[in-house]
Amino acid sequence: MVTIEKSCEMLASVDRVWELISDTDKDQENWGAIKDIKVLKRDGNTIEREAMVGPGAFARKSRQTLVLEPKRSIGMTMAGEGMGGERKIVLVPTGENRTRVDVSWSLEVKGVPGFVQNIVKSQISKATDTALKKIKKEAERGPPATKEGA
Secondary structure, eight states, X not given: OEEEEEEEEESSOHHHHHHHHTOGGXXXXXXXXXXXXXXXXXXXXXXXXXXXXSSGGGOEEEEEXXXXXXXXXXXXXXXXXXXXXXXXXXXXXXXXXEEEEEEEEEEEEOSSOHHHHHHHHHHHHHHHHHHHHHHHHHHHHSOOOOOTTO
């Protein structure tokens, strides 16, 4: 089992960060190892999709289910060739216009030696760091979400 935990503090409101991460059609812009997203079904806050996951020639088809809890979290379960598991993104308000984004992965990499699992863990860890930096840059650059009645 491969587990990864990352966090990033952002000078942006929960509303602004949610605006960015909840646009799951743009996941491949932030999460570089996710490509060719094809939405199969949308039902309220649940999205079922297929995507290619992994670097270049090593990419494999993955079936993913995303569950959005508005302004709180996005859970993703995935199953595919050689890998399955979960990713959870949680938004934690830490003050006015400050949000911490916590990302946790729990993955099973099937049919590969232990050293390959370590490589997979390293690659996902780096991809998560990169995604959090992109989200932070966009969240802090863009206009902050306004409160109703303000």
